Amino acid sequence: MGHVANSIIELTGVTLTLPSLAGEVNILRGISLDIAPGEAVGMVGPSGSGKSTLLMVLAGLESPSGGSVKVAGAELTKLDEDGLARFRRDHVGIVFQSFHLVPTMTALENVAVPLELAGRADAFERAEEELKLVGLSHRLDHYPGQLSGGEQQRVALARAVAGDPEILMADEPTGNLDAATGEQIVELMFDLHRRRGTTMVLITHDNELAGMCDKVVRLKDGKVESVHPGARRAAAQ
Ligand SMILES: Nc1ncnc2c1ncn2[C@@H]1O[C@H](COP(=O)(O)OP(=O)(O)O)[C@@H](O)[C@H]1O
Ligand SMILES: [Mg+2]
Numbered sequence: 001m002g003h004v005a006n007s008i009i010e011l012t013g014v015t016l017t018l019p020s021l022a023g024e025v026n027i028l029r030g031i032s033l034d035i036a037p038g039e040a041v042g043m044v045g046p047s048g049s050g051k052s053t054l055l056m057v058l059a060g061l062e063s064p065s066g067g068s069v070k071v072a073g074a075e076l077t078k079l080d081e082d083g084l085a086r087f088r089r090d091h092v093g094i095v096f097q098s099f100h101l102v103p104t105m106t107a108l109e110n111v112a113v114p115l116e117l118a119g120r121a122d123a124f125e126r127a128e129e130e131l132k133l134v135g136l137s138h139r140l141d142h143y144p145g146q147l148s149g150g151e152q153q154r155v156a157l158a159r160a161v162a163g164d165p166e167i168l169m170a171d172e173p174t175g176n177l178d179a180a181t182g183e184q185i186v187e188l189m190f191d192l193h194r195r196r197g198t199t200m201v202l203i204t205h206d207n208e209l210a211g212m213c214d215k216v217v218r219l220k221d222g223k224v225e226s227v228h229p230g231a232r233r234a235a236a237q
Helices: 051-058 081-091 107-117 123-133 149-162 179-196 207-211 231-236
Strands: 009-020 023-035 040-044 066-071 092-096 167-171 199-203 215-220 223-229
Touching: 009 051, 023 051, 023 066, 023 215, 023 223, 040 051, 040 207, 051 066, 051 167, 051 199, 081 092, 092 149, 107 123, 107 149, 123 149, 149 167, 149 179, 167 179, 179 199
Parallel strands: 040 199, 040 215, 092 167, 167 199
Antiparallel strands: 009 023, 009 066, 215 223
16 A cells, blocks of 8 residues: 555545534545555445545545545646546546436436447447446336336446446445345446456445455544455455
8 A cells, every 4th residue: 555656546635624604614634545446445434424525525526625636647636627527537437325317318318428428429339238237228218217226226337337437436325225236236336346447435334345345444533544454355364
């Protein structure tokens, strides 16, 4: 750890302070963290410890107040809005707890349209392949409202990975799913991570799930409390 040239994510002293009626709130309070290419990282910690905020910073969706955020070779704090949008398009796939699908687009369109916007001529073929990989080839023309929660999350996962991102980020992707369905989503994510060598940052409340990762980062009060090998990795050593 800590080898600059060998990190795909390198955070140094990242702070985020927001104003509130009660004064300034220090949400992130000096986070430094290195993640190697291809690593699966589980992010855990109590509610309110800053996990979602940190993910937003990593994805270039939230600008920190201080520190350095290097992701996939880019210093995000130096990019403007257009640069950040390009960075996300080229490097990052994100899955949220609440799916965030476009309700007026079919499953196929939800996956294909971002690819089309990214300039890919084969957007619809590619989207169909991705939906097949998550077991949804029979649901291509369904709207999100016609799909179960688990199916919607599969569409969101297909959309996140369709552009072959170097980094897959997920914020409690199983939080709105029953245990069995959540397990299927997790299996799909790890399968993609292994097959494509995708770096994965996975926020979860589930210790067992976090333990499946190479590394577990525990946040507390906007700081990194600990970094441990995942249970499986620890057992192999
Ligand atoms: N836009 C905001 N304005 C003020 N406080 C916020 C904002 N977003 C998050 N917070 C606060 O920052 C802290 C961390 O939030 P969050 O990153 O969502 O934590 P977690 O995902 O670990 O539950 C919480 O105390 C939350 O209330
Ligand atoms: Mg959160």
